[in-house]
Amino acid sequence: MVQYPFITSAPGKVILFGEHSAVYNKPAIAAALSLRTYLLVTKNSDPNDDYIYLEFPDIKLSHKWKMSEMPWELTTHEQGRPPEGEELNAELVNGLTTMLTTITSPLHYSAAYCFLYLFLSLCNGEIESGLTFTVRSTLPIGAGLGSSASISVCLASALAYIGGHIKNATLDKSSKIIKDSDECLFVDAWSYMGEKCIHGNPSGIDNAVATHGGAVMFQRMANSMPSVRTSMRNLPSINLLLTNTKTPRRTADLVSNVARVVNDFPKSTGCILESMEAIAREAYNLMLRPFFDNDSKVRLMELIRINHGLLVALGVSHPNLERIKLYCDELKIGETKLTGAGGGGCAITLLNENITQDTYDELNAKFEQHGFQTFKTTLGGKGVGLLMNPSKEFSEYLSVESFVNFKTTNEIETSIGCSSVESWKYW
Numbered sequence: 001m002v003q004y005p006f007i008t009s010a011p012g013k014v015i016l017f018g019e020h021s022a023v024y025n026k027p028a029i030a031a032a033l034s035l036r037t038y039l040l041v042t043k044n045s046d047p048n049d050d051y052i053y054l055e056f057p058d059i060k061l062s063h064k065w066k067m068s069e070m071p072w073e074l075t076t077h078e079q080g081r082p083p084e085g086e087e088l089n090a091e092l093v094n095g096l097t098t099m100l101t102t103i104t105s106p107l108h109y110s111a112a113y114c115f116l117y118l119f120l121s122l123c124n125g126e127i128e129s130g131l132t133f134t135v136r137s138t139l140p141i142g143a144g145l146g147s148s149a150s151i152s153v154c155l156a157s158a159l160a161y162i163g164g165h166i167k168n169a170t171l172d173k174s175s176k177i178i179k180d181s182d183e184c185l186f187v188d189a190w191s192y193m194g195e196k197c198i199h200g201n202p203s204g205i206d207n208a209v210a211t212h213g214g215a216v217m218f219q220r221m222a223n224s225m226p227s228v229r230t231s232m233r234n235l236p237s238i239n240l241l242l243t244n245t246k247t248p249r250r251t252a253d254l255v256s257n258v259a260r261v262v263n264d265f266p267k268s269t270g271c272i273l274e275s276m277e278a279i280a281r282e283a284y285n286l287m288l289r290p291f292f293d294n295d296s297k298v299r300l301m302e303l304i305r306i307n308h309g310l311l312v313a314l315g316v317s318h319p320n321l322e323r324i325k326l327y328c329d330e331l332k333i334g335e336t337k338l339t340g341a342g343g344g345g346c347a348i349t350l351l352n353e354n355i356t357q358d359t360y361d362e363l364n365a366k367f368e369q370h371g372f373q374t375f376k377t378t379l380g381g382k383g384v385g386l387l388m389n390p391s392k393e394f395s396e397y398l399s400v401e402s403f404v405n406f407k408t409t410n411e412i413e414t415s416i417g418c419s420s421v422e423s424w425k426y427w
């Protein structure tokens with residue numbers, strides 16, 4: 001019996017090498033961020049409430065559907081756990097269109113579609129109605145830091161839990177074992193379906209990192225073979241500056257533009273994708289060297305520069321990303337590349353040693369002129385987590401109203417006791 005309320009949470013990610021080429025089955029390297037998404041699931045006390053509710057205030061979406069009007073007949077649940085597939089269920093996709101007709105903004109549509117697809121796939125008509133799903137994120141949305149994957153992982157884990165397909169998370173932070181749990185593999189597979197709803201053709205790297213946390217070398221395989229995910233433990237402590245252009249864009253658009261270029265220029269772009277593969281492999285070897293010395297760092301920086309150039313060639317940069325790179329180059333701050341799908345969103349800069357405070361101040365002044373925002377974040381955080389029965393101190397904040405009304409990201413985390421390590425459990 002599921003106890004409400006509860007919260008699931010999953011991190012965003014930063015792709016260090018291999019965005020876009022990952023979609024073409026090339027290896028890529030990414031790490032979980034300390035910025036996260038939180039999904040609160042509450043049950044209202046009216047037993048006759050036939051609705052389920054979505055409250056996604058970060059994107060200003062508030063919506064409800066009647067449980068009794070959902071196309072339950074399109075999903076089969078007789079065999080217990082729904083099978084994890086490679087492709088979306090075409091009949092369900094078709095059946096959901098009528099439930100989404102009133103939602104016109106693409107931002108809202110993809111989030112609602114992801115929710116409904118996972119809801120119908122992982123739950124059945126017999127679960128309680130009157131549930132509200134409220135999402136808040138400390139991640140910027142549509143900025144290349146994997147907000148779509150982190151919401152997919154939050155939804156997949158919560159719905160798999162409600163649907164009875166995964167058991168309660170029990171491991172605390174320190175005892176999270178190295179081996180992948182069955183629950184995490186299930187959540188990873190279903191959040192991949194959620195990512196498909198949001199941007200069509202994901203590689204799976206973002207949801208893998210959001211589920212398992214840490215840092216990975218990831219490669220999707222051809223012909224429905226399972227992806228290969230290698231955890232990268234003991235990452236060298238590299239000093240990264242993360243800068244958000246605040247230029248909005250959708251991953252779905254960028255991925256489909258690259259698909260067009262790759263299709264129109266197969267030979268020329270084939271070489272670009274192969275170069276990206278070589279870069280990711282060389283970076284992997286460098287980062288896992290037992291002694292990550294200054295020479296290794298210098299090489300890594302060169303790989304960052306080359307990788308960015310190749311992404312520019314694929315057409316996924318943006319004048320604002322180039323501005324960040326230009327300022328960092330001019331001030332000799334370090335090497336910069338876009339991260340995530342590009343077209344706006346964020347850039348990462350691997351910083352040189354011994355940069356003076358004056359130089360940082362000068363850089364920040366330039367960034368401020370354009371409204372760019374820099375982030376301090378740590379790499380390699382925890383994957384998907386569950387918060388139930390929080391201590392009394394925090395439980396008063398587990399209501400839809402307080403979740404919706406949190407003003408700052410700091411407020412979200414201090415109010416629900418995120419840093420209170422013993423409250424969170426992991427699968």
Ligand SMILES: Nc1ncnc2c1ncn2[C@@H]1O[C@H](COP(=O)(O)OP(=O)(O)O)[C@@H](O)[C@H]1O
Binds near residue numbers: 141143144199
């Ligand atoms: N906190 C959130 N609330 C609601 N929807 C979200 C949230 N975070 C992400 N999304 C969904 O993910 C989409 C953004 O995904 P995407 O274009 O892949 O950008 P990114 O993953 O780089 O942030 C949004 O349009 C929305 O549908």
Ligand SMILES: C[C@@](O)(CCOP(=O)(O)O)CC(=O)O
Binds near residue numbers: 021143145147251
């Ligand atoms: C462009 C891509 O490599 C990463 C997209 O990441 P994001 O949605 O921009 O955070 C696509 C993918 O790997 O699924």
Ligand SMILES: [Mg+2]
Binds near residue numbers: 146149206251
């Ligand atoms: Mg995304």
